[in-house]
Each structure stands twice: as C-alpha cells, then as structure tokens.
Amino acid sequence: AQKITQTQPGMFVQEKEAVTLDCTYDTSDPSYGLFWYKQPSSGEMIFLIYQGSYDQQNATEGRYSLNFQKARKSANLVISASQLGDSAMYFCAMRVRGGSEKLVFGKGTKLTVNP
C-alpha cells in the first residue's frame, strides 16, 4: 500500500526567505508520480509541481522546486523567496502508475509566512 508522511504540522518562515516542506513516501512500485498541492484558507486545491519516479532532474516551477531523493523516498518542496500569499496548507500526494488511479495524500503542513 502507498503512504505519504508529512511530519511538520506547521511551519513558519519570514517573508523573502526560503522554506522546505518535508514529504516522505512509501511504495514498492517502481513507477509513480509525486505531486504537491496548495490549499489556501479559501479551500481550493491548487496544483504546484510534479515529479516522476524516472525523472532524472528535480522538478522546478517558478519559485517552487522539488528536492527528490529517490533512495531516501523523500520529495521535499522548496519554496524560495516566500511571499505572504504563500501562507496555506501544503499537501504532498502520490499516484502509482498501473494501479488505482487515485492520489494518496499526506496530512499536510500549514505554512505561515510572517512579514
């Protein structure tokens, strides 16, 4: 069975600083995808970034990058130059290819950006 663990219930960061949100995963399947979503207080789920298990390079999307360490089964999200609008819940999720199409989510990390 697949499992996602996010060990940081809450994180604080100063505006303009970088922050790393941790995510570890567990699967025995060799082919999988890892996703990060942002959920602001308004409730919607916003896709941020994707990393495939066979991707050779770490994914980047603007200020978001994914620190993918396959041997450690970790997929940490790095947000550079934090902004006040980055304050939100962040969820790590995994999808195993060839199996059920579902996303398995972690419990999330609440990020607060301080001015």
Next chain:
Amino acid sequence: DSGVTQTPKHLITATGQRVTLRCSPRSGDLSVYWYQQSLDQGLQFLIQYYNGEERAKGNILERFSAQQFPDLHSELNLSSLELGDSALYFCASSVELSRTDTQYFGPGTRLTVL
C-alpha cells in the same frame, strides 16, 4: 482557475436527507475523481470515472453513489446523510495517458449536515 467547476459551493442539509453534488471536468479531460476532505480523515479518494465508466473505487460508503454522463460531467449522490458526512467534497479531472496525469481540482462543495 483550474477549469473544473463544482456546484453548489455550499450545501446545508439535515440528517437523513439526500443531496447531489455536480462536477464538470476541464475541457478534454475524460477522467473524473471524487475526494472527501474531513478534519479527522484528511483527503480520501472516493471514486473515479473514465469516459462514463467506473474505473476505481476507494473509501466510498454504500450510501454514496456516483455517475459520469455522456457529456462527461459527473454527479456524486449522498443519501441518508449523517453528521459525519459533513466535509469538503472535491472533484478533480485529468487527461489520461499524459506524462504526468496531473489531477486538477475544482473549488469543492462544502457540505454541512445538521
């Protein structure tokens, strides 16, 4: 805006009642997924439809059912509602066979059962 629409945005009803949540996927997406987000269970996959047919089932109660119509919109029916069914219900859609199969989420329907 993800391109996925959900209606209604809020729904308040009483125990024992039945409600229908509606979802329209992004243009071109054939897969629709339903998720439930509650404080105690977190985000849980309920069910997936692909081009009108049920594809995968998760932790969906027997009181809940869903379908996907020929125009690809989907409905989630919740019946004999209980207080514990109060949650945020998300619909997501994706393009099959893309490199990432990213699921894009709608804004959600917040269900309150009183």
